[in-house]
Amino acid sequence: MTTQFRNVLKLSPVVLAATFFTANSAMASSVNEQVTSVSQLTAQSDNIGQVTSVSQFSDVQPTDWAFQALQSLVERYGCIAGYPNGTYRGNRALTRYEFAAGLNACLDRVNELIATATADLVRKEDLATLQRLQEEFSAELATLRGRVDALEARTAELEANQFSTTTKLVGEAIFNLSDIFGSDNRAVPSGVNPATAQDLNSNTIFADRVRLNLLSSFFGSDRLQIRLQARNVTPYGTGVTGTNMTRLSFDGNDSNDVLIDKLNYAFNLGDAVRVQVDAFGGLLYENLNTFTPEFNSSGRGSISRYGRFSPIYRVGEGGAGATLSFNPKGPITVSAAYLADRANNPNDGSGFLNGGYAALGQISFQPNQAFNIGLTYARTYQNIGNVANNSINLFNSTGSQYANNPFGGAALTADHYGVEATLRLGPKVTLGGWYGYSEAEAKGGTANGANAYFEYWAANVAFKDFGRQGNVLGFIFGQPPKATGNEFVQTNGIRRQDRDTSYHLEALYRLQLTENIAVTPGVLVIFNPEHNDRNDTVYVGTLRTTFTF
CATH class of the missing domain: 2.40.160.10 (Porin)
Incomplete structure (x- = not known):
């Protein structure tokens, strides 16, 4: 179960990126003319293609300040698209519809990874039972933790003076x-x-x-x-x-x-x-x-x-x-x-x-x-x-x-x-x-x-x-x-x-x-x-x- 939770926690960079996009959407709307229909979004999205490697972007260099973040979103989560001419245009402001389309693609990917990582997890009732047992035996667990710590310290002493x-x-x-x-x-x-x-x-x-x-x-x-x-x-x-x-x-x-x-x-x-x-x-x-x-x-x-x-x-x-x-x-x-x-x-x-x-x-x-x-x-x-x-x-x-x-x-x-x-x-x-x-x-x-x-x-x-x-x-x-x-x-x-x-x-x-x-x-x-x-x-x-x- 520990490994499966780690897989879920690995999704946090996507959520952070989505939050970042949301916080900057107001700034983008003041610079560019807003897209007011879904058809416009579709027209624009026809000119944008999904990529699988950050190296496919001709205008993205390893020296760019956001290179690692972009590399993670593209290669680990697959929710960043580029333009047909192979550019990313990282300095261009995005529209609210572009943000919505990108966020939706990332959320779909997040849901897919969560479903895969948690397919074999216990039910919610099982987690509640586990939490109750942990609280009930908290004193015993604390005692065992203390004993383990003492044994580790004793082992280290014996190894040092054997x-x-x-x-x-x-x-x-x-x-x-x-x-x-x-x-x-x-x-x-x-x-x-x-x-x-x-x-x-x-x-x-x-x-x-x-x-x-x-x-x-x-x-x-x-x-x-x-x-x-x-x-x-x-x-x-x-x-x-x-x-x-x-x-x-x-x-x-x-x-x-x-x-x-x-x-x-x-x-x-x-x-x-x-x-x-x-x-x-x-x-x-x-x-x-x-x-x-x-x-x-x-x-x-x-x-x-x-x-x-x-x-x-x-x-x-x-x-x-x-x-x-x-x-x-x-x-x-x-x-x-x-x-x-x-x-x-x-x-x-x-x-x-x-x-x-x-x-x-x-x-x-x-x-x-x-x-x-x-x-x-x-x-x-x-x-x-x-x-x-x-x-x-x-x-x-x-x-x-x-x-x-x-x-x-x-x-x-x-x-x-x-x-x-x-x-x-x-x-x-x-x-x-x-x-x-x-x-x-x-x-x-x-x-x-x-x-x-x-x-x-x-x-x-x-x-x-x-x-x-x-x-x-x-x-x-x-x-x-x-x-x-x-x-x-x-x-x-x-x-x-x-x-x-x-x-x-x-x-x-x-x-x-x-x-x-x-x-x-x-x-x-x-x-x-x-x-x-x-x-x-x-x-x-x-x-x-x-x-x-």
């Missing part, structure tokens, strides 16, 4: 209070007498972890991630409890030094392929679907390291490489990844292709929103000097000491096989779990050529909106990685094989206090730590508060 046009900051801070209970001694591996173990230190600790993510996009579909991290959470690992089975999901101690923890760039290739290149700190569990939507996050999910997802996604952790995912908008997603643990080291046995690495492939099948299953395979190679602390760590600090270092420090290759699944029982209950099997072969030392075999599994259940919207109640039960068989026997006669079975039991309740604050009390229980039933059960209690911004 951090970056391409980058946004996403942060997370964790405050954690935790302690260990249930045993006076550290756990020991199978075949070792617990009486020889060191004392377990169980003082309550209060620690933190802070992450700042700088997320940049240059095309809309790409993303450059730079993550800064500072933390001082002492891991409840072998140096504290005697086993990595008690480690928390968010632990790690850098004395709160701020470090670049992760650097990667992701982009699309067409509509079906997503590529992520990790220059540093590559984590396959952040690049791939782990089938644990409620427990995956270290800040909002499981409180334990093992309870987050299958250990198969920890291979190559912290390396450099690339991940490719192919999803042709169907139920099947195919992913492949390669990470080298010391890609920046040019020494022998290192580098991007000549050192420790992890190559992984995964097929995910999701026929509907309720069910999703994945089959995963990984091939890894680890050699001394290519991993943290110059030690072999096959399952990246999940499971027993024999599982992570089956050949007493010798380099090894391993094949990992895993199956993972998630099943939603309605909108608020999710079941999930995983099973994994691995085979490793020693590649050096006295164990060269020996083979070892490993198994692990877990099941979980999550209840969403439990007690209150946003809250999550979760339980995880399973068996951490276990060395079920090993051909290697140490010189002291000990075979690095787990004889008993450990069980992992975890319960947590995430309280979503606000959109940005969550408090998660949880307890972790490890039965028969280190797959040794001679060890006492260990309990870990934690209260994790997570701030997101």
Whole structure:
């Protein structure tokens, strides 16, 4: 309707011109003899012809003071006539009959344009209703107008002071209070007498972890991630409890030094392929679907390291490489990844292709929103000097000491096989779990050529909106990685094989206090730590508060 009213308003120059002609008609009649009959007017009009362009007048120049007005009346409204000899005679006074004929032609044109512009307008009654509603809601309209003005001012301020046009900051801070209970001694591996173990230190600790993510996009579909991290959470690992089975999901101690923890760039290739290149700190569990939507996050999910997802996604952790995912908008997603643990080291046995690495492939099948299953395979190679602390760590600090270092420090290759699944029982209950099997072969030392075999599994259940919207109640039960068989026997006669079975039991309740604050009390229980039933059960209690911004 606004456009149609504008079309009507464009006719105003014609009305002004007609008013001008009327005001000057008295002057014209005093100079020229008046025409007193319609026949005279007709005779004169026979000598006047309608023109369509001001350029048709030979005596009108662009320098004339009324050129623009005449051009508008001729070319926009078509209601000005000229003489047969192609002149306009702009300095000649007009008669009242000439004025009447010109005014009538302009009014006819005005009526034609108005009829065209208002053909689809609402009726008069509709306009009256609109006016009544406008008056009735004048206060509300004024409030909205004020809000819009405030938003425009705020937007202008943000644009003038924004951090970056391409980058946004996403942060997370964790405050954690935790302690260990249930045993006076550290756990020991199978075949070792617990009486020889060191004392377990169980003082309550209060620690933190802070992450700042700088997320940049240059095309809309790409993303450059730079993550800064500072933390001082002492891991409840072998140096504290005697086993990595008690480690928390968010632990790690850098004395709160701020470090670049992760650097990667992701982009699309067409509509079906997503590529992520990790220059540093590559984590396959952040690049791939782990089938644990409620427990995956270290800040909002499981409180334990093992309870987050299958250990198969920890291979190559912290390396450099690339991940490719192919999803042709169907139920099947195919992913492949390669990470080298010391890609920046040019020494022998290192580098991007000549050192420790992890190559992984995964097929995910999701026929509907309720069910999703994945089959995963990984091939890894680890050699001394290519991993943290110059030690072999096959399952990246999940499971027993024999599982992570089956050949007493010798380099090894391993094949990992895993199956993972998630099943939603309605909108608020999710079941999930995983099973994994691995085979490793020693590649050096006295164990060269020996083979070892490993198994692990877990099941979980999550209840969403439990007690209150946003809250999550979760339980995880399973068996951490276990060395079920090993051909290697140490010189002291000990075979690095787990004889008993450990069980992992975890319960947590995430309280979503606000959109940005969550408090998660949880307890972790490890039965028969280190797959040794001679060890006492260990309990870990934690209260994790997570701030997101």
